[in-house]
Amino acid sequence: MSYRLEPVLCRTTIEERIAELGKELSRDYQGKQPVLVCVLRGSVYFAVDLTRAITIPHLLDFISISSYSQETDPIGIVRITKDLDTPIVGREVLIVEDIVDTGLSLHYLIRNLKTRSPAGLRVCTLLNIPARRIANVPIDYQGFELPNIYAVGYGLDYHENYRNLRDIFSLVKEET
Amino acid sequence: MAVITVSRQFGAGGELLAKKLANELNFPLIDRKAIVEALTEMGLSPQLLKFDEQATKGEDAEKRQRFYLTALHEHLLTLADKESYVLVGRGGQFLFRNRPDAFHVLVCAPFNQRVQWVHEIYNLEKSPACLLVREHDRRKKRYLRQVFDRAWLDPEVYDLVVNTKTLTPQGAATLAKQAAGSFLERNMRDSAAVSLRTAKREQNIADKQPSSFMHPSEEEFARMLNFYHIPWQYEPKTFPLQWDSEGRVTEAFSPDFYLPEQNLYVELTTQRQKLVWKKNKKARRLKELYPEINVKIIYNKDYQHILESLGID
Numbered sequence: 007m008s009y010r011l012e013p014v015l016c017r018t019t020i021e022e023r024i025a026e027l028g029k030e031l032s033r034d035y036q037g038k039q040p041v042l043v044c045v046l047r048g049s050v051y052f053a054v055d056l057t058r059a060i061t062i063p064h065l066l067d068f069i070s071i072s073s074y075s076q077e078t079d080p081i082g083i084v085r086i087t088k089d090l091d092t093p094i095v096g097r098e099v100l101i102v103e104d105i106v107d108t109g110l111s112l113h114y115l116i117r118n119l120k121t122r123s124p125a126g127l128r129v130c131t132l133l134n135i136p137a138r139r140i141a142n143v144p145i146d147y148q149g150f151e152l153p154n155i156y157a158v159g160y161g162l163d164y165h166e167n168y169r170n171l172r173d174i175f176s177l178v179k180e181e182t
Numbered sequence: 183m184a185v186i187t188v189s190r191q192f193g194a195g196g197e198l199l200a201k202k203l204a205n206e207l208n209f210p211l212i213d214r215k216a217i218v219e220a221l222t223e224m225g226l227s228p229q230l231l232k233f234d235e236q237a238t239k240g241e242d243a244e245k246r247q248r249f250y251l252t253a254l255h256e257h258l259l260t261l262a263d264k265e266s267y268v269l270v271g272r273g274g275q276f277l278f279r280n281r282p283d284a285f286h287v288l289v290c291a292p293f294n295q296r297v298q299w300v301h302e303i304y305n306l307e308k309s310p311a312c313l314l315v316r317e318h319d320r321r322k323k324r325y326l327r328q329v330f331d332r333a334w335l336d337p338e339v340y341d342l343v344v345n346t347k348t349l350t351p352q353g354a355a356t357l358a359k360q361a362a363g364s365f366l367e368r369n370m371r372d373s374a375a376v377s378l379r380t381a382k383r384e385q386n387i388a389d390k391q392p393s394s395f396m397h398p399s400e401e402e403f404a405r406m407l408n409f410y411h412i413p414w415q416y417e418p419k420t421f422p423l424q425w426d427s428e429g430r431v432t433e434a435f436s437p438d439f440y441l442p443e444q445n446l447y448v449e450l451t452t453q454r455q456k457l458v459w460k461k462n463k464k465a466r467r468l469k470e471l472y473p474e475i476n477v478k479i480i481y482n483k484d485y486q487h488i489l490e491s492l493g494i495d
Binding site: 073074075083084086089090091093095096107108110111113114117118121122123138139140141142154156164165166 | 244245248249251252255256259276277328329330331332405406407408409410411412441443444446448478484487488490491492493494
């Protein structure tokens with residue numbers, strides 16, 4: 007099996023959209039000092055650029071959750087592998103995701119963070135692929151809605167490859 | 183499912199009320215002992231268990247407390263999806279504040295009365311009893327403020343507030359049982375709650391019968407849903423699609439999964455893309471005849487995408 011990369015979003019388009027999101031968030035969170043929760047690892051690239059586009063005081067924190075693997079034992083359940091360093095009780099919280107497709111991990115994360123009684127909890131994702139959605143999750147801010155493709159680049163990986171690309175591509179399998 | 187939360191001022195007899203309530207309703211009582219047992223079984227270290235209902239100071243302690251609370255809250259929420267229970271303390275009134283199937287009781291009594299009871303039960307002099315009650319009140323207030331940022335004696339939080347001075351703990355328990363009983367009855371009548379309960383029950387049955395899956399990909403999908411705490415049922419319903427002239431069903435569709443929380447039927451297909459037209463046709467027909475049903479077909483390609491995005495080939 008070989009792969010080819012088809013361009014989907016170039017860096018300029020991504021930069022422009024992030025600037026718009028930054029403005030929107032700065033306006034909506036004026037005076038609220040939100041906590042931006044970056045979901046490791048793919049969202050780091052987006053979160054960093056997004057914070058640069060936000061002009062109001064805010065705090066950046068990181069969280070990581072285990073993902074499903076076939077080696078998971080039959081009673082395995084998702085868990086937090088790196089928790090926030092900041093208490094979020096009574097704070098405005100914005101989850102920053104690189105991509106929301108099935109919504110399964112985000113669904114868990116929202117449920118988990120809600121138990122910590124934040125004042126508000128919203129979701130900002132760079133990419134949204136509603137065609138693959140399984141769990142209902144609210145998306146408050148989105149960069150781009152994409153069709154059902156396998157996106158790589160700008161933090162998104164395929165077996166840890168392509169994260170470092172500045173543009174976003176569709177990974178297309180070529181049957182040999 | 184229903185959760186009855188019992189919050190109590192120290193020395194007001196809340197534990198006694200909760201125990202009686204659990205007995206009368208035949209619900210398990212989730213108190214400190216049950217929590218310690220469950221969390222220990224989950225592998226939580228004894229050092230973390232000391233954060234139970236304790237406010238903390240200092241960055242390191244706060245971090246460990248958050249870890250403890252995440253485990254505790256996850257445990258209580260997951261348990262509430264499976265069975266009804268009576269919960270004593272732990273800020274249950276705030277944790278379950280938005281759940282329509284939760285009923286919140288506050289057990290209180292005037293300060294002097296509680297001192298009197300503590301003096302009698304703990305065999306303490308009046309002055310240390312007074313100190314103990316004051317300390318516990320302060321600690322509880324601080325804990326609930328730190329964890330939930332709420333004022334715990336706000337009457338609006340509760341469905342029932344009982345004063346055990348006049349009612350006595352026994353009398354308060356009888357009253358609480360009546361109130362909770364009528365709440366549960368109303369809750370039972372709620373058809374949505376009933377269907378959700380049925381769904382959960384069927385899901386539990388399905389959980390226990392993984393070998394009945396028609397295809398390994400379905401078993402894997404079920405494991406993935408379990409991993410992310412998404413309740414599901416396996417092939418719970420068959421939708422007739424065509425009938426012959428005598429009214430016999432000649433074509434039907436039984437989607438592989440139903441996700442009750444998402445109100446979504448999911449059909450997994452591992453066939454090659456070229457061969458899925460038949461399934462697409464069925465899904466279209468299903469939409470025509472049952473427009474209120476949400477069904478999603480996950481094609482082989484989509485399923486591979488999902489697995490690949492998780493780093494699995």
